[in-house]
Amino acid sequence: MTEAAPTTLADLRAEIDRIDSEMHALLMERSSIIETLIAIKNTQVSGSAFRPGREADMMKRLALRHKGLLPLDTIEGIWRIIIATFTYVQANYSVHADVSGGDAAMRDSARFHFGFTVPFVTHEDARAVIKAVADSAGDLGIFRMDQGASAGIWWRDLIGSDAPKIIARLPFIERPDHPAGTPVYCVAKPLADAAVREIVLYAARVERWSEVLRSGLAQHLAEVSASAADGSHLSLLVAASGEVDQSAIRKALEPAGLSDFSEIGSHAARFAVKSVR
Structure with a gap:
């Protein structure tokens, strides 16, 4: 026979207390697993635990x-x-x-x-x-x-x-x-x-800027996120899809006089949701 759902205020409060107790127990159980993980991975020395x-x-x-x-x-x-x-x-x-x-x-x-x-x-x-x-x-x-x-x-x-x-x-x-x-x-x-390499970031230095550069990057799912004068050159921060080989990004920059190109990081793609309250 199915147990009846709580109907009184006291019953509902008792249910809340039970859930709170179970959540706390689960957090302590998670803590115990992490303690074992520390022993196995020996990570208690650096920031290597961040994933x-x-x-x-x-x-x-x-x-x-x-x-x-x-x-x-x-x-x-x-x-x-x-x-x-x-x-x-x-x-x-x-x-x-x-x-x-x-x-x-x-x-x-x-x-x-x-x-x-x-x-x-x-x-x-x-x-x-x-x-x-x-x-x-x-x-x-x-x-x-x-x-x-x-x-x-x-x-x-x-x-x-x-x-x-x-x-x-x-x-x-x-x-x-x-x-x-x-x-x-x-x-x-x-x-x-x-x-995680859904978006890959590059530091580049070019001789000049042109709209051809922008359109060339766009063809390879890339864009300039930031730019600044760098002596007689222009330094760029380029964000590109991780699905595109970096050689294609480099080639798109060459018409602007590319003189330096380095990967400087990556991150997950944007994940947006509508407001939920």
Whole structure:
């Protein structure tokens, strides 16, 4: 015989208490698994526990299956704290942020995506964030995607096999009224086995700009995300589909007098949903 659904206020409160207890037990069970994972992988020494591709996929699946009264903002925030905190206990790290465009938005982004357990360190610009990450054992850095001309050619600081790389674009889930919706890049030391390459980013230097350059890149699912004068040349930040071979991107830039071309990171493609509250 099917057990009757709770009908009284006391019954409903008892059900809530039962669910709360089970959720806590599941979190402790997750903690036990992470403890075993630490022992197996020996990650308690660096930031190698961060897996941006897996996190982007987890957040996408979360948004796709979510329904009901609880706002997506809340459920996303809860999951971000769970993921980021368990990542932190696997391998302690700090989040460095460029607050030159305003402290509040970057602090909101850091706390929403990484919680309050992870230390938050502020810096005066994106280049300072990149340097701090480079000098760390395994920290992360975040800064606005829409850096102005005064920010300098920060993407060139990501060139080199040992230099930090862009590993994520936050937020993982995009919507018009996101509580931490400022688009930011996340940088870390290279994570070759953890990178997601749906969008690949390149630093390029050319002699001149032309609309032919723009159309040539568009033919290969690529675009210029940022540009800045670089002496007598022009430095470009190029974003391209990971499905396109980099030789095609390089060839599209050659008519503009390409003199330098380097991959500087990658991230998951944008995943947008309508507002769910």
